[in-house]
Amino acid sequence: MQDSAPCPARRTFMVALAAGTLAPGRLIAATDTLGLSDKTVQVVVPFTPGTTPDLCARLFSPRLAELSGRTFVVENKPGASGIIGLSAVAKAPPDGHTLAFSTNTALTLPLVYSSVPFDVIESFTPVAMLGSTNFALCVHPSLGVSDLAQFIDHVKRNPGTVNYGSPGKGTFHHLCMEMLVAQLGLNMVHVPYKGSAGATTDLLAGHIKAMFQPMHVAVPMQQDKRLVILGASRREQDPTYTAVPPLATVGLPNYDADAWYAVWGPRGMKADQVGRYNTAFNRLLENQEIRATLVKQGVTPRPMSAGALGDLSKAELAKWREVVKAANILPE
Structure with a gap:
């Protein structure tokens, strides 16, 4: 859904506390970080700049950087309806340094394309739900x-x-x-x-x-x-x-x-790491500035646990599989 203003295809988000753009604890009163190493966190958007997942990635990444003291890089990897970018995330190490901001249409890719090298349920770790669009x-x-x-x-x-x-x-x-x-x-x-x-x-x-x-x-x-x-x-x-x-x-x-937007990581992420990320995203979704930005773009914030996101993904896949079957949509 290309409903937001185009953004640069790649941008590095550095910690902005020294510049006074966001004081510690202004968004989240937290003493813990995200438990990351010194490595850069790659935030993959499998769609073009200006899409809703891209908006979400560029909205949340600088806040995550402020929480962790690490560098978050948003990179657009569009192509093949999201398959190219999601494939890159599926192959990445499950150490919390690679995240995908995508849509629930990722679930149905294997139903309509024969050459999808992953399954969202089996190849990824659900991290956080961001919101949905009616x-x-x-x-x-x-x-x-x-x-x-x-x-x-x-x-x-x-x-x-x-x-x-x-x-x-x-x-x-x-x-x-x-x-x-x-x-x-x-x-x-x-x-x-x-x-x-x-x-x-x-x-x-x-x-x-x-x-x-x-x-x-x-x-x-x-x-x-x-x-x-x-x-x-x-x-x-x-x-x-x-x-x-x-x-x-x-x-x-x-x-x-409901069209929804979520964050996934590679399969095998540790539960503690997923929990830290999920807590951070859910608390950020309580921030009025972030909520207002999302609502302006037609996104209703929907915080939930990583486990609930996993259950929702399975239910959605089952629902859309029946729709694809009824419509006789064959993989190509």
């Missing part, structure tokens, strides 16, 4: 529908003619629509793009009729009457966008999809 089911006004019931009726009366877009095969946007299609028994045509920009442009032009979009991106477009929002992907009511009902409350009781 998505909106959007349609172009020319479709002539204003709610989910009308949309369902229109698609069923016109099987195989209503198209929808996504930034590419296996993306969260794609799988969200396939979940909807499967639950409703609809017949729609998927039009994959190479990124969000082209898909959004064609949606606004009416060349494609429907698409899931991040809520904070979609709502201003609806306010400008360029799109119509039919419902939100997350089961719980979004506290920021209370006028948008969850799809689960307007005809899809079993629908629940």
Whole structure:
């Protein structure tokens, strides 16, 4: 999701206490460090600068540096839908000096690509959950529908003619629509793009009729009457966008999809190291400045334990595996 301002592809974060940018304990009243050696910590973002995982990496890395007195380097390693960057992390030593900031779409990569050299459940150590982004089911006004019931009726009366877009095969946007299609028994045509920009442009032009979009991106477009929002992907009511009902409350009781962002390390990280990192991330998520920055980018902070993140990852993988199977999406 490219919804934040582009940042440099590589930046070294040094401890900034001497400069007075952040006094010790201002964010976290902690006497412990992260238990790191003198080695630089490599923070890998498997996507391009300006994406939400990149924003998160550049938001948290300087704070982690302040806590540990170590150097954190954020490095973008995009390519192959995140496979290149995640592969590098999977091969790294599990000593706490390599972290991946990625999305839950990492879980589904082996389901849609045949050459993925890792499995997120088996090849990585869950470290911390950062937050999640609610998505909106959007349609172009020319479709002539204003709610989910009308949309369902229109698609069923016109099987195989209503198209929808996504930034590419296996993306969260794609799988969200396939979940909807499967639950409703609809017949729609998927039009994959190479990124969000082209898909959004064609949606606004009416060349494609429907698409899931991040809520904070979609709502201003609806306010400008360029799109119509039919419902939100997350089961719980979004506290920021209370006028948008969850799809689960307007005809899809079993629908629940959340795009989330988390931190993983290589498999085999020591429990003590994971615990130190997890505590640091969870406390940072309590900081009002950090929370405000995340919310501005459409991310709801979601602190949780590393164990809970591992359990959530397994549940998510099982859910999306069923969606991929129902959609007959074959690895390529």
